[in-house]
Amino acid sequence: MLENINTFASKFFVTGDPMIYGADVSIVLATVGILFVLTYFKKWGYLWREWITTVDHKKIGSMYFIASLLMLFRGGVDALLMRVQLAAPDLKFLHSEHYNEIFTTHGTIMILFMAMPFMFALFNWVVPLQIGARDVAFPFLNSVSFWLFFFGAMLFNLSFVIGGSPDAGWLSYPPLSENAFSHGPGQNFYIWGVQISGIGSLATGINFLVTILKMRAPGMKLMKMPMFTWSVLASCIIIVFAFPVLTVTLALLFVDRFFDAHFFTIDGGGNPMMYVNLIWMWGHPEVYIVVLPAFGILSEVVSTFSKKSIFGYKSMVFAMMVISVVSYFTWVHHFFTMGAGADVNTFFAISTMAIGIPTGVKVFNWLFTMYRGRIEVSQPMLWLLGFIPCFVVGGATGVMLAVAPADYQYHNSYFLVAHFHQTLIGGTVFPYLAGLYYWWPKIFGFKLNDRLGKWAFWMWNIGFYVCFMPQYALGFMGMTRRLYTYGWDMGWAPLNMVSTVGAFLMGIGFLFQGWQIVHGILYAERSKATDSWGTGRSLEWSIPSPPPVYNFAVVPQVKGFDDWYLTKEEMNKPGYKAEKPQFEAIHMPKNSGIPFVMGACWFLAGFGLTMETTFSWMIVPGVIGLIGVGLCMFARSFSYDTDYYIPVDEVKRTEASLGRVV
Numbered sequence: 288m289l290e291n292i293n294t295f296a297s298k299f300f301v302t303g304d305p306m307i308y309g310a311d312v313s314i315v316l317a318t319v320g321i322l323f324v325l326t327y328f329k330k331w332g333y334l335w336r337e338w339i340t341t342v343d344h345k346k347i348g349s350m351y352f353i354a355s356l357l358m359l360f361r362g363g364v365d366a367l368l369m370r371v372q373l374a375a376p377d378l379k380f381l382h383s384e385h386y387n388e389i390f391t392t393h394g395t396i397m398i399l400f401m402a403m404p405f406m407f408a409l410f411n412w413v414v415p416l417q418i419g420a421r422d423v424a425f426p427f428l429n430s431v432s433f434w435l436f437f438f439g440a441m442l443f444n445l446s447f448v449i450g451g452s453p454d455a456g457w458l459s460y461p462p463l464s465e466n467a468f469s470h471g472p473g474q475n476f477y478i479w480g481v482q483i484s485g486i487g488s489l490a491t492g493i494n495f496l497v498t499i500l501k502m503r504a505p506g507m508k509l510m511k512m513p514m515f516t517w518s519v520l521a522s523c524i525i526i527v528f529a530f531p532v533l534t535v536t537l538a539l540l541f542v543d544r545f546f547d548a549h550f551f552t553i554d555g556g557g558n559p560m561m562y563v564n565l566i567w568m569w570g571h572p573e574v575y576i577v578v579l580p581a582f583g584i585l586s587e588v589v590s591t592f593s594k595k596s597i598f599g600y601k602s603m604v605f606a607m608m609v610i611s612v613v614s615y616f617t618w619v620h621h622f623f624t625m626g627a628g629a630d631v632n633t634f635f636a637i638s639t640m641a642i643g644i645p646t647g648v649k650v651f652n653w654l655f656t657m658y659r660g661r662i663e664v665s666q667p668m669l670w671l672l673g674f675i676p677c678f679v680v681g682g683a684t685g686v687m688l689a690v691a692p693a694d695y696q697y698h699n700s701y702f703l704v705a706h707f708h709q710t711l712i713g714g715t716v717f718p719y720l721a722g723l724y725y726w727w728p729k730i731f732g733f734k735l736n737d738r739l740g741k742w743a744f745w746m747w748n749i750g751f752y753v754c755f756m757p758q759y760a761l762g763f764m765g766m767t768r769r770l771y772t773y774g775w776d777m778g779w780a781p782l783n784m785v786s787t788v789g790a791f792l793m794g795i796g797f798l799f800q801g802w803q804i805v806h807g808i809l810y811a812e813r814s815k816a817t818d819s820w821g822t823g824r825s826l827e828w829s830i831p832s833p834p835p836v837y838n839f840a841v842v843p844q845v846k847g848f849d850d851w852y853l854t855k856e857e858m859n860k861p862g863y864k865a866e867k868p869q870f871e872a873i874h875m876p877k878n879s880g881i882p883f884v885m886g887a888c889w890f891l892a893g894f895g896l897t898m899e900t901t902f903s904w905m906i907v908p909g910v911i912g913l914i915g916v917g918l919c920m921f922a923r924s925f926s927y928d929t930d931y932y933i934p935v936d937e938v939k940r941t942e943a944s945l946g947r948v949v
């Protein structure tokens with residue numbers, strides 16, 4: 288009996304590494320701590336009513352943000368562990384398998400569980416406010432999306448302590464990810480964690496696409512939409528076409544692993560390169576999914592703080608739409624070395640370089656917006672100024688990689704590692720941070736401390752160049768990616784040490800930001816002012832901060848692009864008199880617990896199917912989870928009590944308490 292339990296435990300739990308035991312203990316302690324605090328302060332009801340069951344886009348945005356911050360922490364710790372191992376030759380800090388696991392979890396977490404939810408946080412916080420809507424088109428689905436993302440991410444992270452982490456790289460290429468080479472549950476965690484959250488992302492894409500197309504306030508023609516909303520529309524179009532490819536690809540890999548099929552194995556007539564093509568047909572558009580909203584954020588920030596309308600609005604919109612289409616025709620640049628032949632490689636080399644054109648147009652438009660503007664270097668603007676040089680160099684090295692014959696040299700070298708971090712950190716994380724600082728006062732009613740913010744900015748920026756510039760050189764010196772150690776004779780030691788120092792500087796930057804948020808919650812001056820920066824131009828700056836549940840007491844009538852700016856001009860005219868608003872009862876969606884339960888059922892299903900290859904009886908929880916998902920759908924289909932009205936009196940009372948004219 289005891290022996291049985293022992294063998295079970297040793298297969299079920301990850302053992303053998305002091306770091307893992309440390310993590311086990313801290314997970315248990317943190318969980319007990321959280322449960323204790325919630326019970327002691329009687330916060331369970333509050334948590335359930337206000338957050339877990341919420342369908343309010345602003346709160347869902349906040350939950351996405353918290354999750355992405357936690358994942359940035361985990362992904363960041365992974366990064367630092369790797370950089371410590373590589374700091375000097377022949378270190379024994381991480382052994383080879385452990386290193387493989389860490390770069391896999393780092394890459395997957397950073398892109399799918401950090402960048403994506405950070406982006407969804409901004410979608411949720413901002414889009415309905417910018418288009419004058421009271422919520423997204425499908426608030427219930429929005430909550431489902433969040434919980435699928437959340438439980439998918441948790442499932443993926445669980446692999447650290449149960450079963451073992453995936454180790455076949457962030458895109459899980461076969462043959463490494465096939466049964467023959469990765470027999471344990473690690474790869475299954477990857478499949479189910481990414482699959483479940485991916486379904487959530489697809490639903491979010493559909494939701495925001497419909498929201499932007501159908502929920503705009505009267506008068507807001509497409510060509511009057513703010514740039515951020517445009518960028519979200521472009522990103523969602525890509526999501527809707529790209530994510531189904533991911534779903535199918537992962538499903539095929541699942542069939543290979545569970546039913547011994549041969550889609551991607553050489554024996555039995557499969558082909559691993561088919562997987563590589565499929566995953567990049569999603570993977571390349573995916574990088575544009577995360578980068579287009581970044582462009583949108585920058586366009587808002589640059590015009591607000593240059594106090595000018597964005598330069599070349601139409602060309603900006605056009606550039607974004609071109610990028611969203613062309614991004615489907617470049618995927619082969621990730622494996623020119625596959626050997627598809629000169630003609631195929633030429634096509635993909637040219638299409639990749641072509642993307643540089645609309646991207647360049649955007650950079651020039653931001654510069655021209657600043658030209659002759661009265662520039663105010665606020666925190667969001669600072670990140671924009673950090674972004675431009677970083678992204679330009681990242682883009683230029685991208686064009687170098689696009690030269691197919693030259694890529695035979697760069698491929699899978701540290702040159703590539705430096706390039707993609709430059710676009711992902713400089714081109715995505717920096718702009719998202721600009722957006723965070725920019726819209727934070729709108730969502731929370733206070734600004735984040737300037738001094739701490741400047742420290743964070745400089746740490747991130749200096750750290751970034753110190754960390755990644757040496758890696759370009761290391762790439763030229765022959766250092767390949769995914770390498771866990773190297774010898775003294777290679778001559779790579781000094782640059783690697785410099786790179787590690789840079790990584791830690793970025794880590795310090797992150798700590799400053801954590802402190803900045805805590806500091807803000809504790810000490811920042813609160814302000815309900817609608818136009819937090821004084822120079823806002825779009826509709827979100829016309830309502831109180833934080834906005835009431837219904838956002839707009841009266842649906843705005845949009846006059847033109849930069850509508851709030853136009854309104855302010857009108858208000859400044861002599862003899863202006865505010866019209867008395869005509870309130871009506873407001874139709875709102877009701878909270879629901881189904882999305883959370885459904886997410887939990889997916890988690891159970893995913894966990895069961897993941898562990899099934901180790902313990903066949905785990906199919907039982909797997910099937911129970913799937914049945915639970917079905918029941919949740921059934922329950923939703925038959926619930927009729929899904930919405931309510933906020934009566935006029937209550938709207939008036941709320942507006943009056945926010946200092947508005949009633």
Ligand code: HEM
Pocket residue numbers: 363366367369370390391393394395397398402455456457458704708711712716754767768769770790793
């Ligand atoms: C905060 C600073 C960061 C540092 C110091 C860092 C460092 C690293 C290191 C050392 C590797 C492994 C390279 C190798 O051995 O091949 C790596 C891989 C990777 N990183 Fe980062 N990283 C950072 C942030 C990010 C961010 C923000 C993202 C995405 C949004 C990201 C995405 C990736 C991806 C996709 C990989 C490839 C994983 C693979 O080879 O499967 N990283 N990073």
Ligand SMILES: [Cu+2]
Pocket residue numbers: 570571574617618620621
């Ligand atoms: Cu690509």
